[in-house]
Amino acid sequence: MVTAxxxxxxxxxxxxxxxVLEANLRATASxxxxxxxxxxxxxxxxxxxxxxxxxxDLGAVGLTVATIxxxxxxxxxxxxxxxxxYPVWAVGAKAQRLRSLADLCTLSVGVDSPEGAExxxxxxxxxxxxxxxxxxSGHHRSGVxxxxxxxxxxxxARAGLTVxxxxxxxxxxxxxHRQAAAADDEARAxxxxxDALHDAGFDSAVRSGGSTPTAALTxxxxxxxxxxxxxxxxxxQVELGTADWPAVALTAAATVVSRSGNTIIVDAxxxxxxxxxxxxxxxxxxxxxxxxxxxxxxxxxxATITIPADEPVPELGAIVRVVPNHVCAAVNLADELVVVRxxxxxxxxxxxxxxxxxxxxxxxxx
Amino acid sequence: MVTAxxxxxxxxxxxxxxxVLEANLRATASxxxxxxxxxxxxxxxxxxxxxxxxxxDLGAVGLTVATIxxxxxxxxxxxxxxxxxYPVWAVGAKAQRLRSLADLCTLSVGVDSPEGAExxxxxxxxxxxxxxxxxxSGHHRSGVxxxxxxxxxxxxARAGLTVxxxxxxxxxxxxxHRQAAAADDEARAxxxxxDALHDAGFDSAVRSGGSTPTAALTxxxxxxxxxxxxxxxxxxQVELGTADWPAVALTAAATVVSRSGNTIIVDAxxxxxxxxxxxxxxxxxxxxxxxxxxxxxxxxxxATITIPADEPVPELGAIVRVVPNHVCAAVNLADELVVVRxxxxxxxxxxxxxxxxxxxxxxxxx
Numbered sequence: 001m002v003t004a005x006x007x008x009x010x011x012x013x014x015x016x017x018x019x020v021l022e023a024n025l026r027a028t029a030s031x032x033x034x035x036x037x038x039x040x041x042x043x044x045x046x047x048x049x050x051x052x053x054x055x056x057d058l059g060a061v062g063l064t065v066a067t068i069x070x071x072x073x074x075x076x077x078x079x080x081x082x083x084x085x086y087p088v089w090a091v092g093a094k095a096q097r098l099r100s101l102a103d104l105c106t107l108s109v110g111v112d113s114p115e116g117a118e119x120x121x122x123x124x125x126x127x128x129x130x131x132x133x134x135x136x137s138g139h140h141r142s143g144v145x146x147x148x149x150x151x152x153x154x155x156x157a158r159a160g161l162t163v164x165x166x167x168x169x170x171x172x173x174x175x176x177h178r179q180a181a182a183a184d185d186e187a188r189a190x191x192x193x194x195d196a197l198h199d200a201g202f203d204s205a206v207r208s209g210g211s212t213p214t215a216a217l218t219x220x221x222x223x224x225x226x227x228x229x230x231x232x233x234x235x236x237q238v239e240l241g242t243a244d245w246p247a248v249a250l251t252a253a254a255t256v257v258s259r260s261g262n263t264i265i266v267d268a269x270x271x272x273x274x275x276x277x278x279x280x281x282x283x284x285x286x287x288x289x290x291x292x293x294x295x296x297x298x299x300x301x302x303a304t305i306t307i308p309a310d311e312p313v314p315e316l317g318a319i320v321r322v323v324p325n326h327v328c329a330a331v332n333l334a335d336e337l338v339v340v341r342x343x344x345x346x347x348x349x350x351x352x353x354x355x356x357x358x359x360x361x362x363x364x365x366x
Numbered sequence: 367m368v369t370a371x372x373x374x375x376x377x378x379x380x381x382x383x384x385x386v387l388e389a390n391l392r393a394t395a396s397x398x399x400x401x402x403x404x405x406x407x408x409x410x411x412x413x414x415x416x417x418x419x420x421x422x423d424l425g426a427v428g429l430t431v432a433t434i435x436x437x438x439x440x441x442x443x444x445x446x447x448x449x450x451x452y453p454v455w456a457v458g459a460k461a462q463r464l465r466s467l468a469d470l471c472t473l474s475v476g477v478d479s480p481e482g483a484e485x486x487x488x489x490x491x492x493x494x495x496x497x498x499x500x501x502x503s504g505h506h507r508s509g510v511x512x513x514x515x516x517x518x519x520x521x522x523a524r525a526g527l528t529v530x531x532x533x534x535x536x537x538x539x540x541x542x543h544r545q546a547a548a549a550d551d552e553a554r555a556x557x558x559x560x561d562a563l564h565d566a567g568f569d570s571a572v573r574s575g576g577s578t579p580t581a582a583l584t585x586x587x588x589x590x591x592x593x594x595x596x597x598x599x600x601x602x603q604v605e606l607g608t609a610d611w612p613a614v615a616l617t618a619a620a621t622v623v624s625r626s627g628n629t630i631i632v633d634a635x636x637x638x639x640x641x642x643x644x645x646x647x648x649x650x651x652x653x654x655x656x657x658x659x660x661x662x663x664x665x666x667x668x669a670t671i672t673i674p675a676d677e678p679v680p681e682l683g684a685i686v687r688v689v690p691n692h693v694c695a696a697v698n699l700a701d702e703l704v705v706v707r708x709x710x711x712x713x714x715x716x717x718x719x720x721x722x723x724x725x726x727x728x729x730x731x732x
Contacts, residue, residue, distance in 0.1 A: 271731050
């Protein structure tokens, strides 16, 4: 099926096309710079020190992370500006760990309640750390309504924290044809909240938004974007129309282990690809070389794939490249990423493993 | 919300109730023994050496694993009888690794095609290893039809492998009210395939089936069962009616980090619980202490939970216990399992961390 994978791969494994990754990193860095947005990529997607360094080399102002554990990994690797974009509940060991992080880097932390802000303030008061207040711009997950931002800021200030602005995640843009509306919601919510902060005498310089589906549509009231998935893209982004196939940098290499009629079973299941499947997805991922095939079932170590009638059914032992639905989930299941460089100058295309990168922040959920 | 979790937990984390685990291990060991079935538990659920040893102490004949990597972990820990219940495609490094395993333990390997059997035979010929032929009993994943078993056995024998019998996974029992029919399918398919093997002059002594939903209904033509989930149970088993709440041994401890109306957000998302959700599931997991609550949305580090109108909404900072939909997926995301013993003799119930077990085979997908 796939002619251009290194022969020494042992499946299943996650493979990065280094040239595509580099192109994705450059495209988003340029786009952010051209439009005047600070870029603070979300490192939860790649969890990988090598990619973080490349993002910073290309002009990112710092990294976003989801957890204290992720922050610890990237701070230890020398990243000096980290934003924990999550309403951290800073008690016990977490309070101590936050305090230690503040000694290693310029630290910003999300808060979305007076109670949470007070705890973060107790942990970080007296340091140069800052907080950003999370706003619900329509995704209805965490975050306060834009009109409710001031009491959170006041609690943060009372606890000795510097309020630097607001952030949101327009996650409702992860639906077909919702990107533009979600980007509008994001811009409006952040502007409303920032104005309220400003009117109450707080700093509102940071207005941080962005996600991969909405990043191209980000409104001008926003100062910073935090996309994550753009480094690799995935089947969700392709099916949403926010990435095309040549921009898919990560696939799971998988072997056909069973075959019957037009159905094949490959050895990348939910423990390799993740089990994410949005209601609008066509299956549990896609095949890079055969976009009309459908992954109709998944279990832990099997993906069941139907091949269209007009396509050759891959033979037993063939290696296919599976594009996960949600690349963040797939990466978090792997211990390493196999970095491959393709050489189009050789006949039929050559491919070589040029590196193996540790998923250094894998499983750092707390 | 939960009064009886140790104070020194840092969320999110997976917590085992040691007494419930022990009761589950004993109940299935006794049930298998009483009914005359060999018990070969599937270790992909727990991936944990400490639990494997307890299963063997209680009479298991050996372990089932899904991958060579899992087999390597348990062989290194001293497990002497392992069955890789998967149609392994034994090329390259995998062939060498299989051969090395055969020096460490009594090894059995699944095959479901003449081509696959030949490769396993090349890797293991001349050792005491055996193969079992996988049968499709109605789940329509890997496995041959019962009538097609002989050509696979013949290829295995030609390649120098000892054929020991047949196995199947009645995965179509993972649907409401389908357990009895799936167990019937399993018994019939294994009997048909074993008869065909026997008539062709092959050994058909092993007829291995079983899964947690069907294990109580296993037919008498079967010699061995391979349930996995029974050690912990999960929300799927509860919603299928094959386990009740007091038999749930593993939960994710999670903190309420955001709260609005009757909705709470906790810090165990899909990177802790997994994203598995069967079409018939009520949500992305359940709350152990509040079974009428519903997990209505999940993202990587957030679960969005609606609390019924007549129940108190947990406060910010409260710790709740989330029962994953599919415990195998949740365990495979964690590096360790926190083992807790509850003391009902103390007022209000006490709880203490008595151990931390490594998820030693986590991520061993190949």
